[in-house]
Amino acid sequence: MSAIRHALSVKRADDFAQWYQAVVSQADMAEESGVRGCMVIKPWGYGIWERIQRLMDDRIKAAGVQNCYFPLFIPLSYFAKEAEHVEGFAKEMAVVTHHRLVAGDKGGLVPDPEAKLEEPLVVRPTSETVIGAAMARWVQSWRDLPMLTNQWANVVRWEMRTRMFLRTSEFLWQEGHTAHEDRDGAMEETLRALEMYRSFSEDVLAMPVVAGEKPENERFPGAEATYSIEAMMQDGKALQAGTSHYLGTSFAEAAGIQYQDREGGQRHAHTTSWGVSTRLIGGVIMTHGDDDGLRVPPAIAPFQVVILPMLRDDAGDEALIAYCRELHTQIAGQTALGEPVRVLLDTKPGKAAAKRWDWVRKGAPVILEIGGRDMENGKVSQLRRDRLWNDAAKPDFSAPSREECVAGIAGLLQDIQQNLFQEARDRRDANITRGIDTLDALTDFFAEGKVFPGWVEVQWSRPTGEALDKVVEQLKALKLTIRNVPMDATAADGTCIFTGAPAVERIFVARAY
Amino acid sequence: MSAIRHALSVKRADDFAQWYQAVVSQADMAEESGVRGCMVIKPWGYGIWERIQRLMDDRIKAAGVQNCYFPLFIPLSYFAKEAEHVEGFAKEMAVVTHHRLVAGDKGGLVPDPEAKLEEPLVVRPTSETVIGAAMARWVQSWRDLPMLTNQWANVVRWEMRTRMFLRTSEFLWQEGHTAHEDRDGAMEETLRALEMYRSFSEDVLAMPVVAGEKPENERFPGAEATYSIEAMMQDGKALQAGTSHYLGTSFAEAAGIQYQDREGGQRHAHTTSWGVSTRLIGGVIMTHGDDDGLRVPPAIAPFQVVILPMLRDDAGDEALIAYCRELHTQIAGQTALGEPVRVLLDTKPGKAAAKRWDWVRKGAPVILEIGGRDMENGKVSQLRRDRLWNDAAKPDFSAPSREECVAGIAGLLQDIQQNLFQEARDRRDANITRGIDTLDALTDFFAEGKVFPGWVEVQWSRPTGEALDKVVEQLKALKLTIRNVPMDATAADGTCIFTGAPAVERIFVARAY
Incomplete structure (x- = not known):
């Protein structure tokens, strides 16, 4: 095993903002797309988002919320119905004005003046208004309530200063939208979503958060109360990682969500909305990253275990790969954190030290290096990413037998998950x-x-x-x-x-x- | 059990197009959104899409393709680089021209003339150009090839005539984009994706298709060869249900996807793209629907089994619900078609016959009605949706014991899946x-x-x-x-x-x- 200590181009203590960009780039999470304020989310970053989606969606469904899909475009008139809301978003909305291109006078293509929309369409920055219009059709009686919907979607807010994952013009999120008979029901749902976000952040992302109510000046435009989860990043700054809003009846009044109540009268529903986004990934980076790159909590790691055979481009490689395949099968058969272990056998060409460094900076929780001698001795060189170094120049490998490695993998992943949380919480509390x-x-x-x-x-x-x-x-x-x-x-x-x-x-x- | 035969408002033989709209609406799949050409996908329709996504994504990942996410907006100049491509899409593109709204002279909000974009942005109708730009950054050497990417996304094509699921201004899809060293590698991938779509359609959607090459005049704009799967709907018309394109080097030349080949020279990559969309749901409706509504193949049914306790709003209900809960647990513990059975216990208020009809028209594959007498006799009234009627006015219930029902559920679902396919294939072949x-x-x-x-x-x-x-x-x-x-x-x-x-x-x- 090579003793060369790779490192990121910048350390946290030197320039935290630069370090963040370095991790995003060197852990191969995302990159600038060439389209202003929009990023390309690369496979490792998107794989983490897929994990977040899957586990959050399980929780959303378990709460009886049903997924739907609503239009990307919102007619301007829908927005205008809720004054505070449109006021809050008007300055950062992408507006579609034409539906066709045509050859321009100076060559090239231009929006066709003949194909100008009668009413401009806004690219959704959030969907209260268009979902409210649907709920107005769906809700007739108190028997239809509560109505609990959610969508996974892209939204656009034309931010002036963007930073990958934290603030981008387009981002991916889920937005829950619910309607209830009264304030109590809506407030209960608002707080249920908040608690779902708190427990998700802590149990899945290993990211400690403080759940609480935002002050009046920080409310969502049009909301009566806004709650958030706030996480402390390693530079001591706060990241708002999720929000849940009690909207009162203002959106219901704007959209006409009315129902016949239990006494036969007509009332407006009380609504809520709540969301988390790809911003969570920025939170994970700034909570768990270290000077070697990212450390991904096992629950959201696309691969929890990476097996690296130390190939030598000789006749011995075949047996080594066969040995690693067997190990792969055994580990894939284990269950950790309630799911089958996600394990990758990486046989791509490349030097062993370089390949290890790729997975270290990406933050795969466990790396297993297998050389010819390991194979002969029935051993595995095992590295846990949360304890990469032990104050030494060499990575802190342990050397369990293959059987011990397989039998211990579930406990190890569980331990890394807890350890990352503990470390983050201790730091948060100390600060x-x-x-x-x-x-x-x-x-x-x-x-x-x-x-x-x-x-x-x-x-x-x-x-x-x-x-x-x-x-x-x-x-x-x-x-x-x-x-x-x-x-x-x-x-x-x-x-x-x-x-x-x-x-x-x-x-x-x-x-x- | 009620003998009343419910029916859709229109039969297939009377007006197939009207029947289609009736199923979309009465099976609660989707509805018009109020935004031109855009639909709202409702929980049952979206649940089917989630199943399609999950199972297709498994196949995409198994082929070594990695999911990413690319920007919604594409600068006009990117499009203009491939002449045939832009020509093919220019007439139906939504164009973003402004990034802010401002109070207009006549009141209300208008796009802010001060916030006009220097270069208009097109809302992606497909992503060859923006993904090509990323691949040009990512591909340096033959060692980087093949590069296999996919994204799940919304796209917009400003269609003049729209029809829910089949042709909407915004739709959801996956688009695979790959780059290869040479024509052979790219063509192999093009045909791999085609075969993936064929087997998915037949094995998962139970929808027989013909895989083949489109004629020159029907090629994707800019492609050298386009392949499709074609399904026969019940009115004898064809539905193009998925396409796979060999793009030659034209997109690589436009985007600059160049690599150093094995001999040290510079060459352009050969690229492919392939996609299926929410249109598949339209295909499922027109393949499997009958005059009572939809029949969902078990592999993609959000719920495969629905348990309906025949509640009487009296003291006996409690025991009946407890009995049904136990049945629910037993069925949920079974495995069918390689996954745990998805079963719903529906205890919502409502008359038994009305509730049954809701699930009949939605097309849940198996409905289990449990009344007090069933409970006493340890029986279950079991209805398979693919054989709802047996030329009689009464639904064709069978009456297995609870044990038989639980033990037989996997086989039953498998049988329904095969039966739907067989029926569709026989009809296709006969026509x-x-x-x-x-x-x-x-x-x-x-x-x-x-x-x-x-x-x-x-x-x-x-x-x-x-x-x-x-x-x-x-x-x-x-x-x-x-x-x-x-x-x-x-x-x-x-x-x-x-x-x-x-x-x-x-x-x-x-x-x-």
Whole structure:
């Protein structure tokens, strides 16, 4: 085994933003497409998304939500019906105005002036309006409620500054949309989705999050309440990783989702929406990546185990490959984290050290290198990606027998999954500061020039309207935002650091993506 | 069990096109969205698509093809690089010209003239050009070939006349795109994909198809050869259900997909593309539907078995539901067609006969009705959807014991799958006419006023260019098109019915969707 220590072109501590781009590129996750703000998601990145889709979809279906598919294009008039909503999205919408190209005067093709649409179509930035129009047709009586739908789709928001996975003009997501008889039912669903996201992030992505309500100024355009899960990245910044909205009756009123209630009267439904996107992959990278690249939690790794035969281009290769095939079959027959183990036998040409490095930077959880001597001794050189180095220049291989390796693979993957979570949670917890009780102290804290200041939990009086605007301005001067009001915070017992009034709850403030 | 025979609003023999729309609507598959040419795919229709996706994706992955995701938007200049290609699609492309809305002079919102794109973006009608641009970055050496990619995506073609599932402005599909060292490798892949589609259609959709090459005039814009699978609908018309294209080097030249060959020279790759879409669902409806609605082949049924407890809103219901739950668990533990049986216990309120009819028209393969007496006798009233009626006014229930039902469910589903295929193949074969050897005879045949004339196999000399144009015109006068040159046809042994020259192959001519 080669002792050469490969490395990414940049380390986290040197330039976290550059490091992020390096991982995206060197772990072969995605790349710029040449189309402004849009990325190409490559097989390893897309494979992770497929895993996220499959496991999230299982949870969505288990909650009784049914998948549908709604149009990509939304007539402008649909949008205009909900004033706050259209206001919130108008500045970043891709607009289709023509349905044909024609030869232009100066050569080349141009949109055909004869084929101008009567009403422009917006490429969906989110689908409340078009799904609301469908629900208005589907919902007649309280017996039709709750109506629980979801779609997996691409959406477009014309962002000015884009960053792969975190903020792209086009992204992939799921959007749940539900309608209920009353506020209680809708709020229950809003919080069910929030809890689904929390447990998914922690149990599947091994990414600890704080679930809570966003402040008024951060609500989804048109929502009455917005909840989020917030994850701490390794630079101490917060990433909003999923949101769930209670929409009241405003979208139902705009779309006409009315039903006959149990007493025979007509009422508007209460609706919700909730979504997570390919942004989660950015969260996984910034939660689990290290200076050698990505570390993919086993639950979402396209391949959990990669077998690398150390081929020598000689007559011995055939027996070695046969040995590895057998190992592949044995491992594929194991069950880990509730599913058959996903294992790849990589026999592509290339030097052993280079091939290992490819899988290290991609973050395959377990790498098994098998050389001629391993085969002779019935052994396996086993590397767990979460503990690649043991403060040594050589990768920290263990050398179980083949039988031990096969029998232990499920436990090993489970252990890596837990270990990644534990590591991320410990780091998150270590970077939360409590007990700052004045704005001056908060200013000092973030002025200290800390590279990774993390999050601060403060108490506040939940100001609204202009008073809240003032707080937002004060925080903005410190490059801070309010992340959310954690669901599980201890009760407030002090004064608001902004207003001096008695505090009513605790909030997290942090720098954020 | 009620003897009332429900029925669709229209029968196949009365008006096939109306019947099709009735099934789409009454089997709750899809509906008009209010957005021109775009449909909403409802849970039962989308559930069938999810099954198609899952099973097709397994086959795509098994062939070593890797899923990626490419941008929705394609810069106009990318398209313009391949002249035939852009010519083929220019008339039906949705064009994005602005990225922001602003308040208009007359109130309301309009595309912001300040936010006009420098270069219009086309909403992808297909992705050869944007994937070609990525492959040009990815392919350097012959070692990178073959490069095998696929994406599941939505595409937009601005069709003038739309029909749900068969031809919609937006549709869902998979598009495989591959690059190879030479013609042989690319042609092998083209035909591999074609064979994958043939076997998928027959084994999974129970839809018999003819795989073959399309004539020159029906080639994909820019392709050197286009192959298709063609299925016969119950009105005798052909449906092109999937295509696979050998693209030669023209797209590689346009995008710059070049590689260093084994001798050190620079060469252009040979590329392919292949796709199937939500159109397959239209094919399933028109292959398997009957006058009671849809019959879904078990392999793609979202639920293969539906258990309907005959509830009476009295104290006995609790025991009945408990009995049905147990049955549900037992059936869910069975394996049919290689997967766990998908079974639903439907306890929604409603009359038994109405609920049964819902599942009959949706086409659930097996319906199990359980009343109090069934429970007492340890029996199950079992209905197979492919044999709903036995020339009687009452549905043809069988009455196995619960144990027999559970033990027999896998075999039953397998049998229904085969039976649907057999029935469709027999009908297809009965509606193919051979031995017509003059254009006059062909004209007579289709002039007979037959409702379902089916397909005719004729021999021809494979004319090209203007000679082919003339043939196409002659057929058009009969409302006929050339479907394809079947891969497995017997050798030609006569003269061309169009030119009188010695025939070189056999082709199918038919009316088509």
